[in-house]
Amino acid sequence: MEWKGRRGSRNIEDRRSAGVGRGGAVGGVGVIAVLLIGYFLGIDVTPLLDGGALPDQGGELTEADREAGEFVSVTLADTEEVWGHVFPEQVGRRYTPPVLVLYKGATQSPCGGASGATGPFYCPADRKVYLDTAFFTTMARQLGAKGDFAAAYVVAHEVAHHVQNEIGILGKANRVRQQSSQEDSNAISVRIELQADCLSGIWAREAEARFGTLDRGDLEEAVNAARQIGDDTLQRNAGRRPMPHTFTHGTSEQRARWFLRGYKSGDMAQCDTFAARNL
Template sequence: MKWQGRRGSRNIEDRRSRGGTGAGAVGGVGLLAVLAIGYFLGIDVSPLLEQGAVNQGGEVELTEADERAGKFVSVTLADTEEIWADLFRQQVGQAYNAPTLVLFKGSTSSPCGGASGATGPFYCPADKKAYLDTGFFTTMERQLGAKGDFAAAYVVAHEIAHHVQNELGVLGKANALRRQVSEKQSNEISVRIELQADCLSGIWAVHAQRQFGSLERGDLAEAMNAAKQIGDDTLQRNAGRVPMPHTFTHGTSEQRQRWFAKGYESGRIADCDTFGASRL
């Protein structure tokens, strides 16, 4: 992926040098994410759940890898800002309000609950911020088998896609409905939310190529591999469990790849309507 030398975003809130915030017990979205990552990776997260958020405290020294990751995320975020501003103007007919992306190392807090390196990246609609421990890129490569800078860019684009859903009014309606139905039905809605975000990530990817010439040979394969490795069925299988469709919250590997590809091939927001799709 070609990203060096391009402008970075001003919408970065870098908390990494502060270390852990000692945010107390992990709750809400944070709790669900901790359980999910632990389940998927076969990690015992009970100490984290008992002790609350990781309590590092003090100042943290940023490594060269941390600095590079921060610059990479900043450029990728800037690309999403330009692309979605254009697409909202052209396809939606309204202005796009860009989100803030919070970089942290160890742990931090959000209105959606505590966050740690175990939670993985997430978007919090309460403050319209995406949260990312850049150490997750290492987790992707070493534990999930999703290597490459474009795979990392896909993760950033996916979380920003949740903000796009929020701007479109889709996320609020879907989450409100999830609170009114059974757990199984809630999971099914969650799958549609996540697959739409994958499709929107594909739209970002094709426009990043058109506007910035970002993609290099093998980049699309990296994104498709990342989508495969984080499919619910693959994650459950790799954790030594039999895939249980009623527990899926993000979609299968095949679904995630197909919806990303759909967005990339179309480039149109209207074609990412997973809620109106009869087949996911």
């Protein structure tokens, strides 16, 4: 993915220089094993860390931090241009982009604390995406999801939740979830997440066509990332037997297939996971 020297977004709120680091007593491997469960199973695992503490990730920004911030800014700008075109064309309304909060270690949001125990997320209460770029390292080293376009997919997926919020789907789905059993709530969550994957595929298609910045193998990086963060794969990698009733994001096969559905069609109507009989 060619991104260096390209336009960045103005909708970045960088909180990293005021990183909230809290000392933790869990060793590196132990922390990673615990946090990976929380990242993808929708569980805040902070209490599992010694004393409720998080690993200390505060301090000065490194060159790698600055480069990651620039990468996210360029990727966010691409989502703004893509959805600024696609949304009015297919929805008939003007698209208002989200703000993306970059943090290092931990920060606060109206949806609760953001940390390594929560992973990247979109908060509809303030219409912001929260991202610690250290997550990209976790993807590459621990999950086997390497490459800059795999990282771009993560940004596009969270922005896709904002697109759902703009349409009104996210609010309706979350209201139904609040009145449902845990198993039914999880099933609705899967549909939300697979739709976001499909919308991410539309973004990838448009980015390729509009900017010509994708390199050979970039699409495969995104599809591989979708597979590596499927609930079944993550549960197996955590040493657990996959339990479909606990899934909140979809299987590896589902996530990759819905991403490709969006990429191949470019049609938001094809991303209606709530009307699909079979996911």
